[in-house]
Amino acid sequence: MKKIQLADFEMPKQWYNVLADLPTPLEPPLDPETNQPMNPEKLKALFPEALIEQEMSTERWIDIPPEVLDIYAVWRPTPLIRAVFLEEFLDTPAKIYYKYEGISPAGSHKPNTAVAQAYYNAKEGIKRLTTETGAGQWGSSLSFATQYFDIETIVYMVRVSYEQKPYRRILMETWGGKVIPSPSPYTEAGKRILEQDPDSPGSLGIAISEAVEEALKRDDTHYALGSVLNHVLLHQTVIGLEALKQFEKIEQYPDVVIASSGGGSNFGGLALPFIKDKLDGSKPDTKFIAVEPASCPSLTQGKYDYDFGDTIGLTPLMKMYTLGHDFVPPSIHAGGLRYHGMSPIISKLYHDGFIDAVAVAQEEIFKAAVDFARTEGIVPAPESAHSIKTAIDEALKCRETGEEKVILFNLSGHGLLDLSAYDMYLHGKLAAT
Numbered sequence: 001m002k003k004i005q006l007a008d009f010e011m012p013k014q015w016y017n018v019l020a021d022l023p024t025p026l027e028p029p030l031d032p033e034t035n036q037p038m039n040p041e042k043l044k045a046l047f048p049e050a051l052i053e054q055e056m057s058t059e060r061w062i063d064i065p066p067e068v069l070d071i072y073a074v075w076r077p078t079p080l081i082r083a084v085f086l087e088e089f090l091d092t093p094a095k096i097y098y099k100y101e102g103i104s105p106a107g108s109h110k111p112n113t114a115v116a117q118a119y120y121n122a123k124e125g126i127k128r129l130t131t132e133t134g135a136g137q138w139g140s141s142l143s144f145a146t147q148y149f150d151i152e153t154i155v156y157m158v159r160v161s162y163e164q165k166p167y168r169r170i171l172m173e174t175w176g177g178k179v180i181p182s183p184s185p186y187t188e189a190g191k192r193i194l195e196q197d198p199d200s201p202g203s204l205g206i207a208i209s210e211a212v213e214e215a216l217k218r219d220d221t222h223y224a225l226g227s228v229l230n231h232v233l234l235h236q237t238v239i240g241l242e243a244l245k246q247f248e249k250i251e252q253y254p255d256v257v258i259a260s261s262g263g264g265s266n267f268g269g270l271a272l273p274f275i276k277d278k279l280d281g282s283k284p285d286t287k288f289i290a291v292e293p294a295s296c297p298s299l300t301q302g303k304y305d306y307d308f309g310d311t312i313g314l315t316p317l318m319k320m321y322t323l324g325h326d327f328v329p330p331s332i333h334a335g336g337l338r339y340h341g342m343s344p345i346i347s348k349l350y351h352d353g354f355i356d357a358v359a360v361a362q363e364e365i366f367k368a369a370v371d372f373a374r375t376e377g378i379v380p381a382p383e384s385a386h387s388i389k390t391a392i393d394e395a396l397k398c399r400e401t402g403e404e405k406v407i408l409f410n411l412s413g414h415g416l417l418d419l420s421a422y423d424m425y426l427h428g429k430l431a432a433t
């Protein structure tokens with residue numbers, strides 16, 4: 001079967017919360033002013049109470065509100081597709097499957113949490129949301145989601161992407177978002193960075209500082225984060241829960257689960273429902289691989305320590321793999337993977353040996369992306385190409401050993417708004433990062 005579909009009524013009605021099943025609890029976020037565990041009251045300036053509760057909840061299953069399910073139904077359930085043409089091309093006995101999140105209106109997995117966050121903020125009467133965006137995937141997802149709830153969205157967009165990727169800015173504006181290149185002269189954080197480096201390409205960490213600063217300053221404004229936090233990974237588990245059902249239908253189960261990892265949400269979203277089976281011992285041998293860019297290798301090269309989520313140091317301190325909150329990654333085309341840290345949940349699972357990580361170079365991921373486009377047809381987002389590269393490597397290992405492994409990866413988004421990066425690759429103009 002080429003494509004395993006679920007009917008609308010088979011969409012999961014609950015998200016899966018891995019905090020219920022971790023062998024040891026996560027280290028709590030710390031208040032940077034006191035170095036003591038963060039008082040949840042203080043987070044109310046940024047987030048609605050429902051999301052703060054989800055952030056700390058240890059309930060295994062959390063109901064997806066009907067209003068959110070209705071919007072998910074615009075594009076969910078997403079298909080699980082077998083990459084038969086890629087398998088033939090690689091001449092591998094492996095079975096390669098991908099969960100295709102690129103069919104959402106914004107073109108990636110990010111609306112899964114954007115819709116939920118917009119819903120909970122609207123329910124608390126919030127009228128404005130600030131956020132950051134790298135390549136524009138998160139900013140466009142939040143702009144899309146907030147339309148349903150009459151919330152105005154202000155997006156601080158990493159300057160290098162703002163300049164390289166005008167189409168995502170236009171997409172955000174089409175959905176009513178207001179887009180500001182970051183670092184900007186409108187916040188104290190932005191001004192500080194611009195004083196040091198007027199040509200700063202920006203980074204997710206800097207843009208987060210700006211968005212958080214604005215939200216702290218205004219009572220009618222909250223802040224929304226597109227990855228990293230526990231509640232974001234929670235919302236994204238709808239991906240893996242669907243995939244589990246789809247594998248049940250064909251009576252298979254993946255041996256290897258792969259996803260790219262920027263802040264960890266598409267990896268967590270796909271992998272956590274399968275990791276549940278590893279944690280409870282029912283599927284002890286599944287291998288999980290988080291894939292990051294060689295130029296921003298937080299898991300494979302970072303330190304496991306408390307660090308800020310942003311550059312300036314406005315957020316709580318989180319225990320995570322980090323390259324340091326002042327690390328500004330090179331301007332690679334996978335803008336969504338340019339983050340100095342990693343989700344505390346994914347960091348802990350990596351530290352405790354439940355998952356593996358690899359780092360791959362930009363040149364290699366575009367080769368994999370083009371091989372994929374020329375076999376399967378879909379042009380992947382550069383971020384998703386990290387998963388493809390690693391899935392191909394795993395499939396080629398199977399060619400060596402003759403093993404018929406089932407490989408699952410997350411095709412987290414399409415690359416139709418990243419064609420300028422393809423242009424550079426195809427014409428030999430990619431920087432060697």
Ligand SMILES: *Cc1c(COP(=O)(O)O)cnc(C)c1O
Nearest residue numbers: 137227262263264265266336413
């Ligand atoms: C943002 C993004 C990523 C990386 O972010 P995570 O939080 O690690 O999932 C991966 N793929 C696409 C298409 C993205 O837009």
